[in-house]
Amino acid sequence: MTTGVRRRMGVEERRQQLIGVALELFSRRSPDEVSIDEIASAAGISRPLVYHYFPGKLSLYEAALQRxxxxxxxxxxxxxxxxxxxxxxxxxxxxxxxxxxxxxxxxxxxxxxxxxxxxxxxxxxxxxxxxxxxxxxxxxxxxxxxxxxxxxxxxxxxxxxxxxxxxxxxxxxxxxxxxxxxxxxxxxxxxxxxxxxxxxxxxxxxxxxxxxxxxxxxxxxxxxxxxxx
Known part of the structure; x- marks a missing residue:
């Protein structure tokens, strides 16, 4: 894995990144088995920041389902x-x-x-x-x-x-x-x-x-x- 300076994302760009990360995780395992912590880790951000963009796992899940x-x-x-x-x-x-x-x-x-x-x-x-x-x-x-x-x-x-x-x-x-x-x-x-x-x-x-x-x-x-x- 390569490391580097974390690029700051705009609101919509970050939302789309989180949806993509969640969809990828939901595609491999049942959504019931995927936690917010896991989504945050995969996206390279903190758990509270996930909640800044989505009020809860259900709303993120529904956004992933929409995509x-x-x-x-x-x-x-x-x-x-x-x-x-x-x-x-x-x-x-x-x-x-x-x-x-x-x-x-x-x-x-x-x-x-x-x-x-x-x-x-x-x-x-x-x-x-x-x-x-x-x-x-x-x-x-x-x-x-x-x-x-x-x-x-x-x-x-x-x-x-x-x-x-x-x-x-x-x-x-x-x-x-x-x-x-x-x-x-x-x-x-x-x-x-x-x-x-x-x-x-x-x-x-x-x-x-x-x-x-x-x-x-x-x-x-x-x-x-x-x-x-």
Whole structure:
């Protein structure tokens, strides 16, 4: 470790440093296990100075969650170019990058952690889900989704969350397989819904018409045919 003259930071710069330090610690261990003293030590300042910028651990935790939720929501942003299956696969790759790098932080964000029941925490989780929802609809070129499409997209986002949380408990399945499986899950949910609704059927036909023979959606169809034969 190198030492040197400690640089004086402005108020906002110091706040952002503390949020970054806290997020890094929360990403490695449960927030319940991280103390203010540990955050202060990692930031190179005193415990009272942490309280100068944040009234308590909960407020710092929520600020760290805000940064994490903004980062996670941004993982769903993808240029609307190329087939949908490939786009979703890239999105899932970035999503699991975050989950892999920030396991305890991701769990804390989705499960509530020490701020369980907090309206702030609940709002952050909802903001991630809504950002994902808006992005998926944009990829589908739909602005006013019918009820069944709304159900498919929201169900898939919940499935991605629960899959990631279960995967973190032991990581027993290669993440690349889960990323592909979740893309297949989206297609399967859409296909089942299409069996009951003509609008969904038309949407599914439009999606599949743009899919290449070696894309993830076509790969699912091939696997199903092989299983049925």
């Amino acid at each position: 994490a939720s903004d980062d996670l929501a941004a993982r769903f942003v993808e240029p609307k170019e190329g087939p949908l299956g490939a786009r979703l696969l890239r999105v899932m790759g970035r999503y699991f990058d975050f989950v892999d790098e920030h396991g305890p932080g991701f769990s804390a964000l989705m499960r509530g952690g020490p701020a369980v029941g907090s309206s702030t925490t609940n709002a952050l989780v909802d903001s991630v889900r809504q950002a994902a929802y808006v992005q998926i609809l944009a990829h589908l070129d739909v602005t006013d989704p019918p009820a069944r499409l709304d159900l498919v997209v929201r169900s898939w986002i919940s499935l991605a969350e629960s899959t990631a949380l279960i995967w973190l408990d032991g990581r027993r399945i290669p993440r690349e397989e889960l990323q592909a499986q979740l893309v297949h899950d989206f297609a399967a949910l859409a296909a089942v819904s299409a069996a009951y609704d003509e609008e969904m059927s038309a949407l599914l036909r439009r999606i599949l018409a743009d899919e290449p023979a070696d894309g993830p959606f076509a790969d699912l169809v091939g696997q199903l045919i092989e299983l049925a034969s």
